[in-house]
Amino acid sequence: MLTVGALTRKEVGARLGGAGLFLRTGPFVSCIRSNSAVVADGLMQMYSAYPVDDTGYADFHLHLRQSTGWRRWFRPQVHFYHDGEAPFEPMPASHGFAMLEWMLNWCVSGSAHAYLIVHAAVVEKNGHALMLPAPPGSGKSTLCAALVSRGWRLLSDELALVGLDDQLVRPLARPVSLKNASISVMKAYAPDAQFTRAAMDTTKGTVAHMKVPDASVARAAEPARLAWVVFPRYQAGAALSLTPIPQARAFMRVAENAFNYSLTGARGFQALGKMMDGGASFDFTYSALDEAIALFDGMSEDRP
Amino acid sequence: MKPSLLLGALRDPGSVRGLGLVQWDLLLRQADRAKLTACLACLFDDAGVSSALPAPVDARLEWARVAMRRHTDAVHFEVKRIQAALAGLGVPVILLKGAAYCAAGLAPARGRLFSDIDIMVPKDRLPDAESALLVHGWVGSAQDEYDERYYRQWMHEIPPMQHMRRQSVIDVHHAILPETARVRPDPARLRAAAVALPGLPGVQTLAPADMVLHSAVHLFYDGEFDNGLRDLFDLHRLLGQFGALPGFWDHLPVRAVEMELARPLLYALRYSARLFGTPVPETTVAALGSAAPNRVLMALMDALLLRGLQPAHASCNDSRSTIARTMLYIRGNWLRMPPVLLARHLFHKAFITKNTSKA
Amino acid sequence: MSRVWCIAPGQQLAMWGWDDEFVLYNDLSGDTHLLSGDSHAILTRLQQAPATLAGLVAAFSGGVDPDDAAELPDTITALLLNLQNLFLVDSRTAGLAEPC
Numbered sequence: 199m200l201t202v203g204a205l206t207r208k209e210v211g212a213r214l215g216g217a218g219l220f221l222r223t224g225p226f227v228s229c230i231r232s233n234s235a236v237v238a239d240g241l242m243q244m245y246s247a248y249p250v251d252d253t254g255y256a257d258f259h260l261h262l263r264q265s266t267g268w269r270r271w272f273r274p275q276v277h278f279y280h281d282g283e284a285p286f287e288p289m290p291a292s293h294g295f296a297m298l299e300w301m302l303n304w305c306v307s308g309s310a311h312a313y314l315i316v317h318a319a320v321v322e323k324n325g326h327a328l329m330l331p332a333p334p335g336s337g338k339s340t341l342c343a344a345l346v347s348r349g350w351r352l353l354s355d356e357l358a359l360v361g362l363d364d365q366l367v368r369p370l371a372r373p374v375s376l377k378n379a380s381i382s383v384m385k386a387y388a389p390d391a392q393f394t395r396a397a398m399d400t401t402k403g404t405v406a407h408m409k410v411p412d413a414s415v416a417r418a419a420e421p422a423r424l425a426w427v428v429f430p431r432y433q434a435g436a437a438l439s440l441t442p443i444p445q446a447r448a449f450m451r452v453a454e455n456a457f458n459y460s461l462t463g464a465r466g467f468q469a470l471g472k473m474m475d476g477g478a479s480f481d482f483t484y485s486a487l488d489e490a491i492a493l494f495d496g497m498s499e500d501r502p
Numbered sequence: 503m504k505p506s507l508l509l510g511a512l513r514d515p516g517s518v519r520g521l522g523l524v525q526w527d528l529l530l531r532q533a534d535r536a537k538l539t540a541c542l543a544c545l546f547d548d549a550g551v552s553s554a555l556p557a558p559v560d561a562r563l564e565w566a567r568v569a570m571r572r573h574t575d576a577v578h579f580e581v582k583r584i585q586a587a588l589a590g591l592g593v594p595v596i597l598l599k600g601a602a603y604c605a606a607g608l609a610p611a612r613g614r615l616f617s618d619i620d621i622m623v624p625k626d627r628l629p630d631a632e633s634a635l636l637v638h639g640w641v642g643s644a645q646d647e648y649d650e651r652y653y654r655q656w657m658h659e660i661p662p663m664q665h666m667r668r669q670s671v672i673d674v675h676h677a678i679l680p681e682t683a684r685v686r687p688d689p690a691r692l693r694a695a696a697v698a699l700p701g702l703p704g705v706q707t708l709a710p711a712d713m714v715l716h717s718a719v720h721l722f723y724d725g726e727f728d729n730g731l732r733d734l735f736d737l738h739r740l741l742g743q744f745g746a747l748p749g750f751w752d753h754l755p756v757r758a759v760e761m762e763l764a765r766p767l768l769y770a771l772r773y774s775a776r777l778f779g780t781p782v783p784e785t786t787v788a789a790l791g792s793a794a795p796n797r798v799l800m801a802l803m804d805a806l807l808l809r810g811l812q813p814a815h816a817s818c819n820d821s822r823s824t825i826a827r828t829m830l831y832i833r834g835n836w837l838r839m840p841p842v843l844l845a846r847h848l849f850h851k852a853f854i855t856k857n858t859s860k861a
Numbered sequence: 862m863s864r865v866w867c868i869a870p871g872q873q874l875a876m877w878g879w880d881d882e883f884v885l886y887n888d889l890s891g892d893t894h895l896l897s898g899d900s901h902a903i904l905t906r907l908q909q910a911p912a913t914l915a916g917l918v919a920a921f922s923g924g925v926d927p928d929d930a931a932e933l934p935d936t937i938t939a940l941l942l943n944l945q946n947l948f949l950v951d952s953r954t955a956g957l958a959e960p961c
Contacts, residue, residue, distance in 0.1 A: 227558070229527075254524035255558055259531060281531050282816050311568040312561060362568070445879035450895050460891060463572035464875060467886040467893060471877035572891060579889050668890075 203246030211238050218259070220251040224359070224370040224418050226310070228302060229256035232294070234264040234276050240295030240394055244373045244407055247415040258305040262298055264291050280305065293397040296405045299375060303356055306370070307457045313359040313368065314466045316456045320353040320367050321345045323498040326425035327367050329358055331455040337432030337484075340380040343408050344487045345494065347388035352414040353422060357457075362465045365473040366421035371414050373407040381406045387487060425501055427452060427479040430490075438489045441481045448479030505777075506818045508532040511542060512735055513778055515549040526559050528817055536731045536813035540566040541613030548612075566613075573615050577604045580619055580670050585705050587638035588623075591630055594706045596622040596696050598675065598716065602707040603736070605699055609743045610736035618662060618671040622689065625676035632660050632674065639666050678716050679723065687719070687761040710744040711757040718770035719763055730811045731777075737770055738778040745781070755789035764793030773807055866941055867911035867961030869951040874908055876901070889948045903940055907950060911961045914938060 202210065202221070213219040218229040219241065232238065261279040265288075269275070275288035278301050285304075289297050307315050318331035319342035328350075332338035339355055346352045353369040360367055373394075376384055381396060381404065392409040427448055428440075443451075449470060453459045459466050484490040507529040511518050521529065533539040543563040546552045552560065581601060588595050597605055600616035623631045640663035642650075653661040659680065662673045677689045695709035708716055717737045721730060744750050758767040768790045774780040794800065812818040868874065875886040876896075883896040885904075896904075906912065906920055917937050922930055929936075944950040953961050 225561070254522075255527040255556075257558070257562060281535065283535075309565055311566075312564040444882055446877070446882035446884050446895055449877065449884045450893070453893060459893075461569055461572055463568075463575070463891060464873075464886055464888065465568065465571070467875060467884075471884070475877065475879075575888070576891055579891070 200250045200252065201246065202241060202248050202250055205250070207238070207242055210242055214238055214241075218256070220254075220256055221245065222249040222251045223302070223372050224354075225368055226258065226306065226370075227251045227253075227256045228258045228260060228305070230260050230262070230298070232262040232264070232276075232298075233266070234262055234291060234294040236264075236292060236294035237262050237276070237298055240298065240407075243392065243394060244295075244409050247410075247412045248418075257310075258302070260298070260301055260305065262294060262301070264294065289400070293400050293405075295394055295407065296375075296397045296400055299373065299407060302372065306357055306359075310359070311458050311461055313361060314456055314462055314469050315458050316358040316360065316452060317356065318358040318452075318455060319355045320358045320369075320422070321350040322353060322367075322422040323350045323495070324501070325422065326498050326501050327353065327422035328494060328498075329367070329424055329427045329452075330430050331358075331427065331452055332430055333455075336430055337380070338430050339374060339376055340383055340432065341430050341484075341487070341490060343374045343376060343380070343384050344387055345491060346374065346408075346411065346414065347384070347391055348491050348495075350494075351417060351422075352410050360424075360469055360473055361421070362462060362469045364421075365469050365476070366423055368421045369414070369418045371410055371418040373410055376406050376408060378403045383487075384408060424473050424477045426477055426497065427474070428482045428494075429480070430482045430484065432485065433483050434485055436483050436485045438486070438493060439481075439483045440493065443479040443481055445474055445479060449474050506532055506813060506815075508536060508538065508542075508731070508813050508818075509777060512538070512545070515542075515545040516551055518546070518551060519554055523556060523558070526556065530559070530562060532813040532815045532817060535815040537615070537729060538613075538732050538735065538813075539563070540570045540615055541732070541735070543567050543570070544613035569615060570613060574604060574611070576670075577601060577619070580668070581605050581702065581705065583638070583665075583668075584619065584621065584672060585702055587634050587640075588631060589704055590634060591623065591627055593624055593627055594693075594696065594698075594704055595631075596693065596706045596708060597699070598622055598678070598708070599720070602713065605702065605705070606707050609739040614732075614736070618673050620673045620675060622675045622678070622692070624689070624693070628660060628674065628676055632663075635663055635672065635674070639668075640664060640672060641666055643671065678719060683723065685762045687715070687763055691761065710740075710747060710750060711754045712761075714740050714744065714754060714770070715758055715761060715763045715767060718766040722766040722769050731813055734770075734774055734777060734811055738774045738780050741771075741774060741780050741782070751783045751786045752789075755786050758790065759793070764790050765795070768793050769803065769807065773811060776808070777811065863913045863915070863955040864952050865911050865913055865955050865961050866907060866917070866950055866952045868904065868907050869948050872949060874904060874949075885949075887947065887949065892947070894947065894949075899936075900940055900944060903937065903944065904949065913955070914941070917941075 210219060214230060214232045214237065218231045221228050221230060259281040263277045263279065265274045274291040276291050276294045276297055277284060277288040278286055278297060316329065316331055318329050319338050320327055320329050321342060322328070330338045330342060342355050352371055352374065353367055354371070355374040357370060358367055359370065384391070385393060394407045396404050396406040398404050429451065452474070453470060507525060511529060530539065533542050543566045546555065546563070581597065584595065598620040600614055601619040603611040603614065643662050643664040650661060653659050660674055662671050664671045678687055678692065679685060692708055692712050695712055696706040697709055699705050699707060707713065714737065717733065717740060721733045721737065755764070755767070758764045771782045771787060775782050795803065869889065871889055873888050877884050878901065881898040883901045885894045885896050887894060902921065903917065906917065914934060914937060918933050921937070922933060925933055941950060945952065951961060
């Protein structure tokens with residue numbers, strides 16, 4: 199199986215500049231074309247373990263075009279095209295890799311309706327999946343990155359894909375996005391992990407991505423069954439607290455956090471119901487990552 | 503112009519059996535751009551081909567099928583709410599386009615997703631209709647004062663209304679072409695021929711011939727051809743379904759002439775036959791003979807429309823396609839609005855109301 | 862004349878329940894509702910058979926404190942009207958055919 203890591207930087211550049219780099223992430227293949235060095239470097243660094251697909255078929259077609267000509271020298275930008283259409287404003291060229299990640303999320307969340315897509319992180323240990331839905335700013339990404347750096351398998355940091363027929367969560371296993379303060383927190387917490395260079399002044403502040411351990415990428419075809427839904431909230435100095443939530447209310451909160459819940463209609467309702475029926479839900483407050491991880495480690499060992 | 507993969511699949515769904523993954527990649531991209539993916543999924547299901555598709559293709563079509571299932575139910579529900587809101591109007595409400603196909607269970611409804619519901623009421627009842635909708639939770643959705651004026655003053659329509667809670671959009675018309683257009687098909691005649699919908703008292707659809715004419719005029723007078731192929735395919739399916747009705751093909755040209763819509767019908771039949779092989783009887787075409795444009799104009803229209811009706815995807819473009827599409831855009835708006843108003847409208851749309859989306 | 866209440870035609874009443882709280886999928890509107898135990902009880906009862914207000918009051922009066930019994934008809938009426946607004950239940954005047 200060919201991976202990005204088996205290609206030279208020149209070969210990656212050639213594919214990106216030609217017919218495209220066909221990258222497999224979980225259930226999807228994305229054809230990526232770009233003339234941007236930032237995008238190429240980011241792919242080489244973050245996606246070395248991911249398979250390159252050679253069938254010529256892709257689910258998504260992304261083109262990230264960096265300004266050429268005189269614009270190269272004066273605040274160059276990168277433009278995103280989804281199969282020829284430009285749905286978004288261009289961004290500074292230095293944000294190219296962050297843009298690729300956001301656009302991959304946009305593609306999936308906008309169309310892959312064979313899954314109930316929840317805005318949540320999902321990690322797994324001992325066969326039990328932990329879902330962390332949360333609006334931005336709740337510390338979900340930091341917690342997710344920390345768990346992944348301490349032995350939990352990453353399924354996703356942003357988009358939880360729940361199969362409508364089997365309620366299993368399917369991995370995407372793409373790089374973990376971190377913002378602002380959490381970048382330095384994670385660099386200290388996981389000094390051996392690899393990070394992209396930070397992109398400053400994006401619409402979400404400063405953004406960087408953390409590379410996913412190879413072990414998670416290797417298991418990207420392996421779904422997991424949900425054991426817990428935890429709504430995290432980071433609060434400086436707070437004592438650790440895990441409070442059970444009545445399951446019907448948790449159901450509604452997860453549905454509110456799903457991009458396509460209404461669109462999936464009765465099937466989405468049943469899939470979510472079955473998924474929740476097999477697990478337990480909690481509100482969670484924490485201030486120390488080690489404490490949080492110890493708690494979840496304990497839960498994953500206690501559960502049969 | 504060589505026919506696209508998409509066109510081949512629409513004409514003959516069974517023909518996709520031999521396609522390789524590279525071709526499927528292109529076909530699905532064309533379909534996505536033409537908003538015909540859900541429709542293709544239905545055609546493949548009906549042709550019994552779905553089980554023979556490569557796994558990633560089948561998985562991708564499932565995305566479209568999921569979106570489709572809830573859509574039909576949502577339209578039925580919305581139509582009932584509109585019926586309830588306008589029950590006190592005292593005149594029947596006529597459903598148009600997608601909502602009509604869906605409510606009447608017509609062939610073009612299969613796999614067709616749309617976001618607005620279009621209805622028609624008599625012009626003198628527009629204010630009452632608007633009030634009734636406001637009372638039942640719809641609000642006006644004009645983007646700015648300019649849009650508001652465009653609709654009310656120039657087009658003599660009310661801006662689309664959006665339901666506060668459900669977010670569904672309703673477009674209330676009093677005619678099938680704006681008053682500023684050069685041709686004015688008489689709404690009273692359309693209403694006189696309208697057909698009741700079983701189970702929905704007070705709600706009607708246009709008669710079959712009128713539904714075809716509306717589809718033709720919508721396609722060939724509108725400036726925007728992004729949905730051109732899809733709308734022409736709707737028309738092809740309507741003709742297929744109604745063609746079986748006794749006397750339909752004789753009545754259609756007569757009605758077109760009566761409604762001053764012979765030219766758009768001529769184009770509609772011509773291009774539906776050319777692209778989809780619709781079996782249009784010679785006698786019907788002959789009955790429209792006097793409405794045909796001169797040979798030069800017809801050749802130009804052929805060149806413009808055959809390009810304009812291809813999926814708006816790079817793989818289907820040749821060098822003249824962008825120009826063809828632009829000319830069609832200007833042409834469409836010109837037919838709907840007098841030139842002076844047109845210039846102001848285009849200028850405003852291009853430079854002032856450019857939409858930006860954020861992730 | 863008596864009013865008969867029933868489940869609105871087209872409603873499958875797909876539900877999930879945990880600890881006397883329920884979520885329900887509304888087949889007509891596509892909405893999902895969080896239901897109290899009371900609403901759930903009424904829907905379940907009507908799912909078995911259409912009923913009049915008097916019938917519902919009789920069915921539930923056994924589980925209610927004597928102090929609350931006097932308010933039961935009003936409470937149930939309010940619940941029914943709410944459910945009707947949500948297109949979950951419907952009513953007809955006894956003796957007529959539609960919709961129950």
